Amino acid sequence: MSVQGILKEKGCGVITAPPKATVAEACRLLHDNHIGAIVVVDEQNSIRGIFTERDVVSVIASSGASALGEDLQHVMWKNVHCCTKDTSINGLMEAMNRHKARHLPVQANGRLAGIISIGDVVRHHIRAIEYEAEYIRSYIAG
Template sequence: MRVSDVFRSTNKIIQVDGRAALRVAIRLMREHNVGALLVRSDGTCSTRLLSERDVIDALAARGSAVLEEYVDNVVPAGCISCRPDDPIHHVMREMTQHRVRHLPVQDGSDVVGILSIGDIIKAQLDTMSLENRILREEVILKQAGKC
C-alpha cells in the first residue's frame, strides 16, 4: 500500500499565515476539525506544519501569553514529508521515529495535502475488513462444495 492509496487528494489543505497569532491557528484547527495546519510564511507555502502537539508544547513552556505570538515563533523549523508513491510502511516508520501524527504530502515541490495517522489507520482497517470478508466467503464456498 502506498500513500496515494490512503491519501484523499480531495482533502482541503487548511493553511495559516506564519504572521498570524497562535490563537488564530487554534481557532482554524477547531473550525476545520484538523490536528495540523500548513504554515505559509512571506506569502509562500512551505512544508512546515503546526500541530496540536506544537501548541501544547508552546503553552506548557511559555504560558498563555504564547497565544498572541506569531505562528512562525511556535512552529518547528524543519518538517519531514512524504510523497504519493511512498510505501505506507515507510511513512509509518518515519512517523513513529519522529513522533509525529501528520505529514505533508508533496508532489514535487507542491504540497498536495496532509496525511494523518488516522488516515493510515482507517486504510489499514478497511484493508483488513476486505481481506476478512474475502476469506470468509472462500470458507463458505469451500464448505458449500463439500456438502
C-alpha cells in the same frame, strides 16, 4: 496502496496558515476545522513548518497566555517530515512511528499537495484487514 490512494478517498484539502499568523489564529483554525495540525506555507505554497495541538500545549506551558500573540514562525516545528504521493502505506506508518508524527504533509514538486493523519492510516489499515478477512471467508466457504 499508497498515499495517492488515501488522498483520492479523502481529498487533498489542507488547512494552512502563513508564518506570520499568530498562535491564537492557528488555535481558532484547529478548533473550527476539528483538526490536529496546520501546515505553515509561504506565498508559493511551499511548506515552511507545521503547528499541531502538541505545539499549542508546549508553547503555552513555556510562555503562558502571552504565547497566543506569538507568530507561528517562532513556535512552529520547522523540521517537517513529509511524504510523497508514491509513499507506501508501510513507509508511511514507519515514518510516523519513527518521527512520532501524527500528521505528515504530502509534498509534490516542492509544494504542499495534501496531508495524511494517523487516523487516515488507521482507517485504511482497518479496511484492508476487513477486506482480507472477507476474502478468506469467501475462499473457505468456497
